Amino acid sequence: xxxxxxxxRRPHRFDPALQGHKLxxxxxxxxxxxWQCQPGKRTVQESLETALEKIWGQKISLQGxxxxxxxxxxxxQAASFNAPRLHxxxxxxxxxxxNLPRDVRVVRCRLVPPxxxxxxxxxxxxxxxxxxxxxxxxxFTLDTHWHVPRPLDLTAMRRAARRLLGKHDFASFTSNPxxxxxxxxxxxxxxxxxxxxxxxxxxxxxxxxxYRMVRNLVGALVKVGQGKITPDDxxxxxxxxxRSEAPATAPACGLCLIRVKYPPKAV
Numbered sequence: 291x292x293x294x295x296x297x298x299r300r301p302h303r304f305d306p307a308l309q310g311h312k313l314x315x316x317x318x319x320x321x322x323x324x325w326q327c328q329p330g331k332r333t334v335q336e337s338l339e340t341a342l343e344k345i346w347g348q349k350i351s352l353q354g355x356x357x358x359x360x361x362x363x364x365x366x367q368a369a370s371f372n373a374p375r376l377h378x379x380x381x382x383x384x385x386x387x388x389n390l391p392r393d394v395r396v397v398r399c400r401l402v403p404p405x406x407x408x409x410x411x412x413x414x415x416x417x418x419x420x421x422x423x424x425x426x427x428x429x430f431t432l433d434t435h436w437h438v439p440r441p442l443d444l445t446a447m448r449r450a451a452r453r454l455l456g457k458h459d460f461a462s463f464t465s466n467p468x469x470x471x472x473x474x475x476x477x478x479x480x481x482x483x484x485x486x487x488x489x490x491x492x493x494x495x496x497x498x499x500x501y502r503m504v505r506n507l508v509g510a511l512v513k514v515g516q517g518k519i520t521p522d523d524x525x526x527x528x529x530x531x532x533r534s535e536a537p538a539t540a541p542a543c544g545l546c547l548i549r550v551k552y553p554p555k556a557v
Contacts, residue, residue, distance in 0.1 A: 309375035310404040311382070313338075313352075315367040317394035319542070320433040325358045325367070334358075334394055338369065341389035345382070346373055355408045355415070355550040359502070361542030363434065366397075366416075368550040370408035375401075414551035416480070416495040417504045420544045421512065424488035435489065436508075436544040442490065442515030447483050450514045450524035451492075454481040454507070461531040463507050464500035465539065474500055474531070483511070493548075506533075508540040 315338070323331035327339070335352055342350040355368040377385060383399040390396070422428055422435040423442050431437070461474040480495035492508050510527060513519045519527075519537070527535045 305372060306404055308372040308404050310402040310406045311371050311373065311379075312400050312402045312406060312408065313369045313371075313386075313396050314398040315369060315394065316365050316397050317363060317367070318433065319358060319361050319363040321393050322360065324360045324362070325354050325356075334364075334367075335369075337391055337394055338386075338396075341386050342371065342373070344389050345385050346376060353408050355412045356499075356547075358545075358547060359542050361433075362545045362547070364547040366549040367547050368408045368412070368552075370402070370406055372404045408550070411552050412498075412550050413553055414479075414495060414497050415499055415547065416493065416549040416551075417499065418546050418548050419492040419494075419504055419508045419540065420546070421490040421492070421508070422488055423485075423490050428488075433543055434546075436512075436541050438512060438515075440516060442512065443517065444483060444485055444490070444515070446517075446521055447511045447515045450511055450521040451481040451483055453521070453525045453528060454478045454494075458528060459531050460500055460503055460528070462527050462533055462536045463503050463510070465502040465506065465533065467501035471500070476500065476503075481507075502539055505540040505542065505545055506536060508544070510537045512540065513537045 317334050321332065322334050325334045327333050327336045335354060339350060339352050342352065350371050350373050352369050352371045358364060379399040379401055383396055386396045420435045422431050422437045425439050427437045455478055457475060457477045459475050464474055476496050476498050478494065478496045480493055482493045484491045492511065494504055494507065510524060514521060514524050
């Protein structure tokens with residue numbers, strides 16, 4: 291969702307008598323069916339709302355900055371809720387973590403104006419995707435890295451990634467979310483790839499991301515690294531604005547939401 295969509299969809303109804311709360315959450319996504327509550331499935335949102343209900347003694351609706359798919363992780367997912375003021379941030383932090391499963395933790399908690407909304411106030415996000423580029427799979431990275439055993443050409447991938455910077459229509463790199471989107475245009479301010487030993491880290495920062503956009507970008511960049519498409523081919527795929535032109539999606543396990551950005555006045 292970009293800024294125009296946020297302005298159009300932003301809700302204006304909130305109870306000023308309630309206290310706003312902002313959470314920063316980390317989770318290992320392997321054991322979850324994604325962020326959003328789903329009947330009969332274990333989700334991050336459901337785990338947090340269960341903890342909130344235990345603390346307040348009533349159901350409380352939690353809004354995340356966006357959805358993450360099953361198997362996707364987070365170091366800096368943001369969420370917000372409004373509730374009667376009960377605890378200061380530090381006390382609530384301890385209470386929440388005491389009632390959460392081990393694979394999800396609230397790392398920061400602060401009181402904010404009740405008008406704050408984790409999704410509609412967000413102006414940018416940063417994602418990281420990890421690839422283990424080594425002939426042998428490291429069993430300790432099974433849940434956090436995509437294993438690509440054959441050598442990858444880092445220089446070629448960086449050349450291709452630079453084409454993503456700026457404002458583009460990313461229709462070629464989004465999957466069908468099952469609902470109508472107003473636009474597939476986004477502005478990318480960072481698209482970097484670093485190597486640390488056998489690990490390649492792909493970093494993307496933009497004003498918003500489309501459904502499976504990062505995983506689709508990584509899937510195509512790895513094809514560049516394997517020599518199956520060229521950086522020029524990658525640019526052509528971006529300009530085609532057609533998902534059918536792009537390679538397959540990268541697995542969920544390597545993806546992690548690192549940070550959600552908000553304007554200073556929002557919080």
